[in-house]
Amino acid sequence: MQMMESLLNSKLWASPSRSKPKDWKKQDVAMGFIVGILIGLMLMSGTRYIFSAKPSATDAVQEMRQSHIGEATLSTLAKSMDNETIHVLATSNGSPYQNIQTRIMYGSFLKVQSTPLGKQRLKGFTRILHRTQPDNLMDEVPTFQASPLNPKCDEWCEFPVADRPDAVRQWLDHVEEDPTTVKGTWLLMLETDYVFAKVPDLPTKISADGEVLPVSFPFHYIQPTAKHLEPIIREMYTEDLGPVTDIQPTGPAPVLINIQQLTRLILDWVRLTDHIESSPAAKEALGWRPPIVFSLDAPPASILTVQPPNDEALGAAALYHYTWGAIISNAAGEKIWSFDKRDYTAEEHANKPPKLQLLPPFEPGWKLQDGKIVSKELYYILDHEITLMNEVISGLPQLSS
Numbered sequence: 001m002q003m004m005e006s007l008l009n010s011k012l013w014a015s016p017s018r019s020k021p022k023d024w025k026k027q028d029v030a031m032g033f034i035v036g037i038l039i040g041l042m043l044m045s046g047t048r049y050i051f052s053a054k055p056s057a058t059d060a061v062q063e064m065r066q067s068h069i070g071e072a073t074l075s076t077l078a079k080s081m082d083n084e085t086i087h088v089l090a091t092s093n094g095s096p097y098q099n100i101q102t103r104i105m106y107g108s109f110l111k112v113q114s115t116p117l118g119k120q121r122l123k124g125f126t127r128i129l130h131r132t133q134p135d136n137l138m139d140e141v142p143t144f145q146a147s148p149l150n151p152k153c154d155e156w157c158e159f160p161v162a163d164r165p166d167a168v169r170q171w172l173d174h175v176e177e178d179p180t181t182v183k184g185t186w187l188l189m190l191e192t193d194y195v196f197a198k199v200p201d202l203p204t205k206i207s208a209d210g211e212v213l214p215v216s217f218p219f220h221y222i223q224p225t226a227k228h229l230e231p232i233i234r235e236m237y238t239e240d241l242g243p244v245t246d247i248q249p250t251g252p253a254p255v256l257i258n259i260q261q262l263t264r265l266i267l268d269w270v271r272l273t274d275h276i277e278s279s280p281a282a283k284e285a286l287g288w289r290p291p292i293v294f295s296l297d298a299p300p301a302s303i304l305t306v307q308p309p310n311d312e313a314l315g316a317a318a319l320y321h322y323t324w325g326a327i328i329s330n331a332a333g334e335k336i337w338s339f340d341k342r343d344y345t346a347e348e349h350a351n352k353p354p355k356l357q358l359l360p361p362f363e364p365g366w367k368l369q370d371g372k373i374v375s376k377e378l379y380y381i382l383d384h385e386i387t388l389m390n391e392v393i394s395g396l397p398q399l400s401s
């Protein structure tokens with residue numbers, strides 16, 4: 001398997017400098033472009049999945065195509081499963097930073113799953129752990145362990161998220177071996193920094209050929225149409241395929257996609273990730289991200305998530321995504337409350353997540369770190385998010401390393 005070897009031999013992880021988890025978001029931007037291309041095409045049409053000018057029919061890819069979930073299994077699954085059920089998939093490299101988040105997310109999943117609608121719809125949860133060694137969440141969180149493309153990422157590597165597509169591919173291979181692994185028709189692909197507030201709605205948009213289309217989330221900082229990215233994008237999505245505006249500003253999470261659809265795009269996801277990872281120019285260009293700016297007027301745009309304090313209401317969304325840090329100051333300019341996931345990266349945090357500071361009672365005149373006024377609506381969802389997280393945290397046992 002030549003392709004796998006080239007992936008394994010990638011020099012990508014060679015950088016000796018240790019960066020903070022904060023920088024990981026950059027990598028999500030690069031991943032976002034790839035999935036944006038894939039999702040964009042799926043949203044346009046239910047049938048166009050193979051699109052790159054790059055050869056996709058190499059022996060290695062053909063071999064991989066045969067090595068994962070096949071038509072017979074898909075058809076058995078389609079017949080045997082209720083089409084209104086969801087199986088949650090969350091990828092992780094098992095770092096303390098991701099493990100504290102995973103424990104909180106899984107706890108919030110269990111809580112929502114115990115409601116009447118949750119029992120009906122939320123059928124399964126799998127953490128896809130791309131790591132050479134099991135970690136200490138194996139007993140607490142249902143886990144599928146995938147072999148990482150780069151074993152260095154067990155400790156530290158520059159770009160752990162590059163292992164994700166191949167880890168998801170390995171999980172699909174496992175479904176082929178044991179179809180009972182998958183419990184729901186719709187796969188809800190998440191990162192670890194989410195909190196379930198309610199049961200997600202199901203996709204409703206139908207393509208011209210009658211297929212229920214997947215749902216993703218628009219990230220305003222992913223800008224596939226940026227002029228300077230065009231040469232990079234065009235290597236993957238050539239002009240004959242359509243305008244760059246076909247590409248959605250989405251990431252690989254959150255995405256609600258059915259197992260047939262994921263099966264159709266998984267190899268392209270693996271291949272395009274490899275394409276970007278092997279191109280210094282593409283990495284450089286896509287690793288770019290705009291300065292962190294808050295645009296509080298952006299309405300919630302998805303049935304999947306909202307991102308306080310960037311969004312001010314839960315709306316139809318089912319999950320909070322706590323990717324932005326929040327710092328609140330009172331009218332006198334004194335800092336009175338803050339929360340940032342980047343403060344929780346130590347092993348002791350993962351083994352016994354500390355209770356988060358609750359917001360003090362609301363007072364008008366509070367501001368966020370960017371000067372925006374904290375509205376009552378925003379206060380409510382921040383308070384809701386922290387309260388949900390604390391409810392889980394208070395029930396989590398101490399783990400040993």
Ligand SMILES: *[C@@H]1O[C@H](CO)[C@@H](O)[C@H](O)[C@H]1NC(C)=O
Pocket residue numbers: 083084202203212
């Ligand atoms: C489930 O199947 C029914 C009947 O074919 C269809 O009307 C409905 O839209 C499907 N729901 C989803 C979420 O695919």
